[in-house]
Amino acid sequence: MNYIIKNVQLFYGENLELKLDSGVWVKNGYIYKVLSKDKFPNDVTILDGKGNYLFPGLIDLHVHMMWDGSLDPVATLEAEGYEQMLIRAVSYCREYLKNGITTVRDIGSVDDIALHVAKAIKRGVIDGPDLIASGRTLTMTGGHDPFWARFVDGKDEALKGVREQIFKGAEVIKLSSTGGVYGRTEGEAVGNVELNMEEQQVICNEAHKFGLKVAAHAIGREGIKNSIQAGIDTIEHGQFLDEDLVSMMENKKTAWIPTLYIYQRITKQEGIPAYAKQKALEIVERHAQAFKQFFNRNLLIGAGSDAGSPSTPHPALTDELLMMHSIVDDNKQILKTATVNAGSILDRKVGRIQESYVADFILLGSNPLDDLTNIKDIKAVYKKGKRF
Numbered sequence: 001m002n003y004i005i006k007n008v009q010l011f012y013g014e015n016l017e018l019k020l021d022s023g024v025w026v027k028n029g030y031i032y033k034v035l036s037k038d039k040f041p042n043d044v045t046i047l048d049g050k051g052n053y054l055f056p057g058l059i060d061l062h063v064h065m066m067w068d069g070s071l072d073p074v075a076t077l078e079a080e081g082y083e084q085m086l087i088r089a090v091s092y093c094r095e096y097l098k099n100g101i102t103t104v105r106d107i108g109s110v111d112d113i114a115l116h117v118a119k120a121i122k123r124g125v126i127d128g129p130d131l132i133a134s135g136r137t138l139t140m141t142g143g144h145d146p147f148w149a150r151f152v153d154g155k156d157e158a159l160k161g162v163r164e165q166i167f168k169g170a171e172v173i174k175l176s177s178t179g180g181v182y183g184r185t186e187g188e189a190v191g192n193v194e195l196n197m198e199e200q201q202v203i204c205n206e207a208h209k210f211g212l213k214v215a216a217h218a219i220g221r222e223g224i225k226n227s228i229q230a231g232i233d234t235i236e237h238g239q240f241l242d243e244d245l246v247s248m249m250e251n252k253k254t255a256w257i258p259t260l261y262i263y264q265r266i267t268k269q270e271g272i273p274a275y276a277k278q279k280a281l282e283i284v285e286r287h288a289q290a291f292k293q294f295f296n297r298n299l300l301i302g303a304g305s306d307a308g309s310p311s312t313p314h315p316a317l318t319d320e321l322l323m324m325h326s327i328v329d330d331n332k333q334i335l336k337t338a339t340v341n342a343g344s345i346l347d348r349k350v351g352r353i354q355e356s357y358v359a360d361f362i363l364l365g366s367n368p369l370d371d372l373t374n375i376k377d378i379k380a381v382y383k384k385g386k387r388f
Contacts (some may be wrong), residue, residue, distance in 0.1 A: 001029060002027050002028070002045065003324040004024065004044050005024050006023040008022060008053065008054040008245040010353050011203065011374070012353050014352065016339070024051075025126060025265075027385075029323075029385045030384075031155065031353065042158050052270070053368070055100075055368065057373075058375070059303070061105045063105070063107075063304070063314065065089040065104075065117060066085040066088060068088060069309065069312045069316070072271075073308060074182075074183065075185060082111055090117055090128075091119065092314040092315075093127060095315055097381055097388050098381065098388075100351065100362040100378050103311055104132070105215075106133040106347070112168055113135075114134070115168055115170060117131060118131035118132070127275050130383075132164065134174035136148055137150070137175060138152050139152070140153055141178040143188070144183060144370040145374070146229060150375050153199055154199065159203075161203070162203045162207055172212055174215045175200060175217070175220040175232075176194050176216075177193065177200065177217060177223035177227045177326075178194055178224075179219070180219065184218060185217040190283060191221075193220065193222050198230075201230040204232060206233070208231070213346075215232070217236050218238060219237050221242065223351075224240060225245060229248075235249070236303070238258060238286075239283045239290060240280050240290075241290045246294050246297055254302050255276050255302055256294075256299055257306045258298070258343075260287060260307070263284045264323060265319075266283050269293070276310065291327050295327075300341050300344055302341050305376070321338060321372060325372050340352055343357075357380060363380040363381075364377050365377040378382040
């Protein structure tokens with residue numbers, strides 16, 4: 001694999017700097033060089049980008065592949081069974097690629113389904129984005145999302161639980177620090193503290209020892225604080241963030257995946273289970289305020305759609321970006337949440353058009369800095385240098 005795409009307007013590096021009439025030299029699935037006009041070697045295959053915009057492959061940091069995005073995905077789950085859920089998850093993989101999403105982080109799947117799908121993608125059995133999966137979520141007994149939980153109570157069980165997921169092939173660890181909006185019809189509230197700080201600390205220490213990051217479902221303030229103090233890498237949702245918590249996150253380099261769209265969707269869509277809608281209504285305004293207040297702080301903020309959740313079919317990353325944009329009107333910084341920032345959060349060489357980075361990129365017919373919806377104007381998708 002050795003070729004150059006010329007005649008493109010590319011978004012370069014950490015700042016998505018627009019370089020006009022440029023080219024990208026791809027070797028063995030990586031970006032070897034970014035080239036200026038008329039500085040192309042003669043002995044390399046040249047492809048014509050036809051003046052399109054070359055943009056980093058998109059990254060969605062929070063999805064649930066085996067959920068269907070219906071009004072009540074748990075009901076679908078109960079009706080379908082394991083085999084149908086597995087087939088469903090596989091079917092969504094190609095949809096992600098078609099929409100320019102080349103890396104996805106799945107944090108929560110029944111019976112570790114996402115781990116099996118991730119392995120199939122790596123082996124070339126199926127086409128799909130690079131899938132970074134947690135499999136089961138580590139949750140207290142009876143905690144949030146029990147249908148895909150590995151229940152752990154106390155530090156010894158927390159240690160065993162994280163080791164089990166690592167042994168199965170998890171590339172990220174997911175835990176529940178608080179209750180949630182959707183999943184259980186009764187017995188949990190968004191402010192409930194679930195896994196305590198000591199249990200989370202054990203999980204973080206063990207995961208980090210193996211080079212894995214830890215994501216915490218955390219909505220209520222006390223639970224968020226426990227997660228930050230324990231050494232969590234990403235706070236998922238984070239509706240009750242405040243000045244003190246954000247300062248802690250800045251000091252500890254904790255990232256934030258706000259997942260705004262899903263909660264807005266739950267409040268507005270008819271047919272969503274009533275218990276979930278009521279809980280979402282109580283927190284959705286605070287969520288938007290927190291995002292607006294803390295977006296420009298020294299925080300790495302990444303885009304996560306929570307696709308698969310109620311009324312949020314796969315893929316939903318563009319919906320998340322547009323929801324962010326409705327609160328913070330800054331096209332470039334919003335786009336960075338699904339590219340540059342997301343790659344940094346993953347600590348992987350993805351999310352940038354830059355030398356030594358993976359050759360994941362999309363060709364767009366129009367400039368997304370002019371209009372965020374132009375991210376849908378996809379002419380071609382490349383993953384590890386291969387066109388799909």
